[in-house]
Structure formats: C-alpha cells, structure tokens
Amino acid sequence: MGIIKKSIFLFLLINIKVAKAQDTFSILAFDSITREVGAAGASCVDLFGTPYFNDFITEIIPNVGAIATQAAYLPGNQVNARNEMLSGDNPTQLISWLSTNDIQSNPSIRQYGVVRMVQGTAQSAAFTGTACSDYKGHILGPNYSIQGNILLGKQVLDSMEAGFKRAKGDLACKLMAAMRGAKMVGADSRCAPYGSSSLFAFLKVSAPSDTFGLPSFLISLRTHTNSGIEPIDSLQLLFNVARTCTVNTTGLNKTNTDLDQVSVFPVPSSQSIEIKLPNKTDVFQLRVYNAHHTAIYQSNFQSELKLNTEHWDKGIYVMEMRNKDHFYRKKIIIN
Numbered sequence: 001m002g003i004i005k006k007s008i009f010l011f012l013l014i015n016i017k018v019a020k021a022q023d024t025f026s027i028l029a030f031d032s033i034t035r036e037v038g039a040a041g042a043s044c045v046d047l048f049g050t051p052y053f054n055d056f057i058t059e060i061i062p063n064v065g066a067i068a069t070q071a072a073y074l075p076g077n078q079v080n081a082r083n084e085m086l087s088g089d090n091p092t093q094l095i096s097w098l099s100t101n102d103i104q105s106n107p108s109i110r111q112y113g114v115v116r117m118v119q120g121t122a123q124s125a126a127f128t129g130t131a132c133s134d135y136k137g138h139i140l141g142p143n144y145s146i147q148g149n150i151l152l153g154k155q156v157l158d159s160m161e162a163g164f165k166r167a168k169g170d171l172a173c174k175l176m177a178a179m180r181g182a183k184m185v186g187a188d189s190r191c192a193p194y195g196s197s198s199l200f201a202f203l204k205v206s207a208p209s210d211t212f213g214l215p216s217f218l219i220s221l222r223t224h225t226n227s228g229i230e231p232i233d234s235l236q237l238l239f240n241v242a243r244t245c246t247v248n249t250t251g252l253n254k255t256n257t258d259l260d261q262v263s264v265f266p267v268p269s270s271q272s273i274e275i276k277l278p279n280k281t282d283v284f285q286l287r288v289y290n291a292h293h294t295a296i297y298q299s300n301f302q303s304e305l306k307l308n309t310e311h312w313d314k315g316i317y318v319m320e321m322r323n324k325d326h327f328y329r330k331k332i333i334i335n
Contacts (some may be wrong), residue, residue: 001037002133004035004268006269006296006325012168012194016030023101023158023189024041024042024043024044024070024149024150024151024181024187024188025042025043025060025146025147025148025151025156025157025187025198026039026041026057026058026068026070026113026146026150027040027041027113027134027144027146027148027149027160027164027178027179028041028058028066028067028113028114028115028124028144028145028146028157029054029066029067029115029121029143029144029145029164029174030065030115030116030117030119030120030144031143031170031171031173031270032120032122033331033333034170034171034191034207034208034333035063035207035208036170036171036206036207037060037061037062037063037064037065037066037115037116037205037206037210038060038066038171038172038203038204038205038206039055039058039059039066039174039175039202039203039204040175040176040178040179040201040202040203040204041055041057041058041068041070041109041201041202042179042182042188042197042198042199042200042201042202042232042235042309043057043188043198043199043200043201044150044190044191044194044196044198045199045200046187046222046223046224046225047199047200047201047222048222051140051297052332053220054201054202054206054220054221054222055201055202055220055232056073056080056187057069057070057073057204059082060082060204060205060206060212060215060227061077061085061086061206062206062207062208062209062210062211062215063117063206063208063209063211064085064086064116064131065085065091065115065116065117066086066114066115066119067082067112067113067114068111068112068113068114068145068147069081069098069112070110070111070112070113070121070147070149071109071110071111071128071129071136071149071254072106072110072132074102074103075290077098077102077103077110078174080097080098080101080103081094081112081114084098085114085116087169088114089117089132090123090125090174090195091116091118091123091124091125091145092123092125092301094114094125095112095114095125095126095127098110098112099112099127100125102289103108103232105126106131107129108129108130108131108132108300109131109132110127110129110132110228111126111127111129111138111147111148112126112127112147113125113126113135113145113147113186113287114126114145115143115144115145120328122142122143123142124140124141124142124143124144124145125140125145125266126140126145126147127136128147128287129289132149132150132184133149133150134149134150135148135149135150135151135152135153135156136148136149136150137148137149137150137151137154137157137162138157138204138252139157139158139160141161141165142319144161144164144224146160146178146237146253147259149268150188150189151187151188151189152186152187152188152189154217155184155250156181156182156184156187157183159181160178160181160182161178161181162180162181163177163178163179163180163181164177164181167171167245168245168270168319169243169245170205170243170245172203172205172217172239172243172245173193173243173245174204174245175205176235176236176239176243177245178205179201179203179232180232180236181234181235182197182198183232183233184229185193185197187218192233193226194226195227195293196223196228196229196230196231197230197231197232197292198231198232199212199222199223199224199225199227199231200220200221200222200223200231201220201221201232201234202218202219202220202221202222202235202240203217203218203219203235204217204218204219204220204269205217205218205222205323207315208290208315208316208333209314216315217242217243218264218279219238219239219242220237220250220289221234224317225303227270230265231279250294252325260276261276261278261312262276262277262278262328262330263275263276263320264319264330264332267332267333267335268334268335269309269332269334270309270310270332270334270335271308271309271310272307272308272309272310273306273307273309274304274305275301275304275305275307275319276302276304277302277304281302281303282302282325282326283300283301283302283323283325284300284301284302284321284322284323285298285299285300285321285322285323286298286299286301286319286320286321287315288307288317288318288319288332289318289319289320290313290317295306296312296317304324309334313334313335314331314334315333315334316331316332317331317332317333317334318330318331318333
C-alpha cells in the first residue's frame with residue numbers, strides 16, 4: 001500500500017473509531033441574565049492520534065445556544081444541528097428534526113442535548129436513542145440539559161445536576177461543579193478498569209460578544225488509556241488557575257445581607273458605572289475582573305465610586321468588593 005493510500009486509510013480508520021465511540025456525559029447551560037452559554041463533558045475515549053479537539057462533542061453559538069451531539073458521533077449530524085439552530089428552531093423542534101433527519105437514518109444510536117434562549121426565556125431539550133448503551137438517559141432543567149450513556153448508573157447524571165444547582169458563582173463555576181459531580185470511578189463504565197471517570201474532559205463558556213468557535217473561557221485535557229490520571233481532577237486544577245468560585249465567609253453571615261442594598265448602575269453600561277454603598281462609613285477594596293479572570297481595575301473607596309468604562313472591551317466582567325466584614329460580587333456587562 002502506498003504512503004498516500006495508507007495515510008488516507010489510517011485517517012478513515014481513526015474517524016470511524018471515534019464516530020462509533022459512545023461519547024459519554026455532558027452538560028449544557030444558558031445564563032439568561034448574562035447570556036453566557038456553556039458546555040462541559042467527558043468520555044472514556046483516547047483522543048491521541050485523532051483529528052478531534054477535546055471539546056468536539058459540543059458546540060456553542062454565542063448569545064444563541066449550545067448543542068451536544070454525542071453517542072455514535074458523526075460530524076454531519078453536528079453540522080446539521082448547528083444549521084437548524086441558526087435557522088431559528090427552538091430546542092424541541094431541533095431535537096425532532098435531528099431524529100427525523102439522521103445522516104445514517106439511525107437515530108436510535110444517537111444522543112443529543114440542546115439549550116437556547118427563545119423570546120427571552122431559556123429552553124432545553126434532549127434525545128436519548130433506544131439503542132444507546134446503558135446506562136443511558138438525560139435530565140432537563142429550565143436552562144440546562146444533562147445527558148449521558150455507557151454510564152455507571154443514573155447517579156452520574158443526578159450528581160451532575162445536584163452539583164450544578166448547588167454551586168455558587170458564575171456559569172463556569174456551576175459547570176465545574178457539575179463535572180465534579182461525575183468524578184467517580186467508571187462514570188463512563190469503560191474507564192472502570194483504569195480507575196478513572198473518563199479519558200478526556202473539557203469546559204467552555206462563551207460570552208454574548210464571542211466569535212463562534214472561540215469561547216472566551218475554555219479548558220480541556222486528554223489522557224492516555226490506563227494513564228492513572230483522573231481528568232476531572234486535572235480539569236479542576238486548570239479551572240483553579242483561571243477562576244475563583246468560593247469565598248471564605250467566616251464571620252460574614254450576619255453582616256453580608258447589608259450589601260444587598262449596594263447600588264450598581266447602569267447595567268449594561270457603555271460609558272460609566274456608578275457604585276453606591278448603603279453604609280457610608282465602610283472602606284472597601286474593589287476589583288474588576290475580565291472574562292479571563294484577570295484583574296483590570298483595583299481601588300479602595302468609601303460611599304460612592306464612578307468607574308469610567310468607555311475604553312473597556314465589550315463583554316462580561318465580575319466586580320468584587322470586600323473588607324474584613326463584607327463580601328459582594330456582581331457581574332457587569334459592557335456593551
């Protein structure tokens with residue numbers, strides 16, 4: 001066999017192998033306030049030597065929605081899902097269209113999840129084919145869809161949902177909590193012999209102003225079969241470098257409610273933001289972080305402060321104020 005023919009043969013073999021892979025568990029979510037869209041997931045598939053990115057089973061269309069096309073993955077079905085979402089289908093319509101128009105006319109082996117905003121309201125839908133490998137299933141919430149197959153059991157999906165719903169912080173924090181919920185040996189049952197949940201994992205969030213395919217927050221990794229590495233632990237380490245989701249609230253419980261009256265306006269903003277405190281005597285440290293969790297502004301102030309945002313990039317920022325007794329966090333949007 002010639003070198004060119006052999007290369008083509010190997011490429012096709014790799015694509016067939018990954019296409020048949022029952023890519024396992026994922027979560028999609030939409031933040032209706034910030035209009036951030038996110039996705040996270042993992043699977044027991046060794047991606048080394050394949051042409052696929054670690055997050056290939058999901059696509060985010062900024063300010064629109066997200067799609068998971070997993071179980072017997074085919075790129076053609078993913079492209080069709082994207083096109084249908086862009087055409088305006090709501091999640092239920094999109095799921096129905098995909099099951100009717102499967103590339104191989106075999107939707108029974110596919111699994112899909114969809115979230116998107118429809119007339120200002122977040123909606124979700126999912127589909128789990130009857131021929132997907134057990135355990136298989138999906139869970140829907142108003143703004144999230146969690147789906148998986150070849151799972152240890154229903155507890156994987158339930159734990160992901162519990163983590164997502166309990167977590168504090170922004171959408172990325174909630175998605176990371178969902179992934180921690182799936183951190184159990186054999187979450188993808190094929191990885192039980194390796195002592196891990198999966199072999200690759202990812203998490204990504206797009207802000208409304210992001211470009212398709214270039215989410216402002218993306219972390220991912222892949223591991224080799226039987227490497228002894230837990231991908232979700234490694235994903236958490238990557239996450240911790242970029243995000244802070246928990247705050248030491250010792251001693252704050254009695255006084256933190258005072259900050260419910262903090263005034264921040266206007267939001268969204270394009271020129272400036274004014275901050276006014278209910279307690280005129282306390283001195284606070286203010287920090288503002290961009291989407292990459294880089295501090296772009298820091299100052300101490302008392303009572304009132306006006307921020308000039310005219311030259312800030314469009315997007316979502318996180319404002320944090322604290323002193324020894326109080327902590328306050330709020331997302332702000334610059335448009």
